[in-house]
Amino acid sequence: MRGRDRTTASRLDEAKATGAAARGSTRAFPGTAAASLAIAVALAGCGGGHPPPAGTKPSVSASTTRPVAKPRPAGLDPAHLPAGWSLVAWPALGTVPVFGQSAPAPDAAGTAPQPPAIAPIGRAADQPTSTLANPNAEGAPLVLLVTRYQPDWLQVSLPVRPNGTAGWIRTKDVRLTATPFALTVDKARHELTVFKDGKRAGVYPVGIGTGTTPTPLGHFYLAELLKPADPAGAYGPYAFGLSGFSDVITDFHGGNGIIGLHGTNQPDRVGTDVSMGCIRLRNADITALADLLPVGTPVTIS
Numbered sequence: 001m002r003g004r005d006r007t008t009a010s011r012l013d014e015a016k017a018t019g020a021a022a023r024g025s026t027r028a029f030p031g032t033a034a035a036s037l038a039i040a041v042a043l044a045g046c047g048g049g050h051p052p053p054a055g056t057k058p059s060v061s062a063s064t065t066r067p068v069a070k071p072r073p074a075g076l077d078p079a080h081l082p083a084g085w086s087l088v089a090w091p092a093l094g095t096v097p098v099f100g101q102s103a104p105a106p107d108a109a110g111t112a113p114q115p116p117a118i119a120p121i122g123r124a125a126d127q128p129t130s131t132l133a134n135p136n137a138e139g140a141p142l143v144l145l146v147t148r149y150q151p152d153w154l155q156v157s158l159p160v161r162p163n164g165t166a167g168w169i170r171t172k173d174v175r176l177t178a179t180p181f182a183l184t185v186d187k188a189r190h191e192l193t194v195f196k197d198g199k200r201a202g203v204y205p206v207g208i209g210t211g212t213t214p215t216p217l218g219h220f221y222l223a224e225l226l227k228p229a230d231p232a233g234a235y236g237p238y239a240f241g242l243s244g245f246s247d248v249i250t251d252f253h254g255g256n257g258i259i260g261l262h263g264t265n266q267p268d269r270v271g272t273d274v275s276m277g278c279i280r281l282r283n284a285d286i287t288a289l290a291d292l293l294p295v296g297t298p299v300t301i302s
Contacts, residue, residue: 043239043252043260043278076178079149084182084198087146088296089154089174096142096169097128099153104164112217112302113164121153121168129167132158137255138241140224143295144169145243146176159243161256163218179294183222185279185301187215190271192261192279194289204289205271207264207280213248215277216259220244220299223258225290236263236283238290242299246277261299262286 078087102116134142136159147166148155154174158165182195187208194202209215224241231237239262246257260278263286264270270282279301281289 043235043241043255043258043262078176078178079151081178082180082197084195085178085180086182086296086298087149087154088177088179088294089144089146089156089169090177091132091134091142091144091169091174093173094134096132096134096173098130098132098158098167098169099125099128101129101158101165101167103162104166110217112219112300115147115157115164115166115219118148118155118166118168120150121155125153125168130160132160136224138224138226140226140241143221143223144174145221145296145298157219157221157243159223161245161250163216163220163244163247177294177296179297181293181297183293183297183299185215185299187217187301192281194292204281204285207270207272207274209246209275209277210273213246213276215275215279215301216244216247217301218244220259220301222261222293222295222297222299225295231263231283232265234265235260236265236281236286238263238286240290240293240295244301249276252276261289 076082076085081087100118100121102118104113104116106113132142132144136142144154144156144158146154146156150171152171153168154171155166155168158167180197181201182198184193184195185191185206185208186193190206190208192204192206193200194204220242222240223243226235226239226241228235228237228239239260242259242261244259246252246259249257251257257277262278262280263283264280266274266280267282270280274280
């Protein structure tokens with residue numbers, strides 16, 4: 001959607017540049033050896049009801065690191081973003097202290113859990129309640145979706161179990177970017193909808209988890225972007241790792257059961273309950289989304 005004035009147009013141009021830089025950063029890994037394990041360890045829900053056989057783990061191609069977008073895009077106030085935009089934090093530290101970490105309260109079955117309500121944090125914060133490693137366990141730069149902004153503190157969604165956990169980090173410990181995109185996944189309709197500036201911009205059919213290995217409900221974000229070495233393989237040409245985890249699979253090839261959004265070599269099964277929890281798209285669709293969406297983009301599954 002093009003802006004009607006110069007200010008809006010400059011915001012969208014900045015968002016496009018921000019997204020391109022962010023996407024490039026998440027495709028960079030320390031090397032193919034570490035990256036080769038990343039997808040198979042990271043994503044729990046990519047098989048057709050069972051893990052792929054030994055020796056079939058896809059690899060990730062290493063690429064040149066491109067610079068992360070500048071901290072605060074011109075014309076965007078982090079405290080007052082345009083409608084439909086979200087703030088994204090890029091930690092600058094190797095170990096990120098998290099304060100006031102809290103998990104969501106259980107919700108009624110069949111409803112998407114809401115992020116926990118965490119009281120504002122003051123200047124004299126207690127000791128950290130946890131820490132996060134940067135890069136993450138898959139070797140990708142750590143990215144955190146901001147759910148509440150204060151000048152000195154940011155409440156963020158944490159890519160840890162249980163799903164929906166949130167906590168506070170120091171603003172001074174991160175660089176900030178913004179994304180105009182958001183995603184929703186409607187499990188009943190087998191549809192993924194892309195929103196830009198709060199308006200629907202595209203709808204894609206998806207495959208989701210089976211009855212015994214369901215795709216989890218909740219609020220997540222795109223945490224990393226991986227590029228398999230074999231674009232015709234089970235994961236397709238691209239795979240986003242989400243910040244959420246399978247509710248039933250806690251160990252997959254030594255990983256923690258991360259849910260993915262990726263391509264497939266079974267396009268005829270898109271639109272059905274087929275996976276171990278991951279969200280499958282046709283390869284042309286995941287390629288388009290990989291080029292469009294920056295990591296940090298929020299995802300709601302319902």
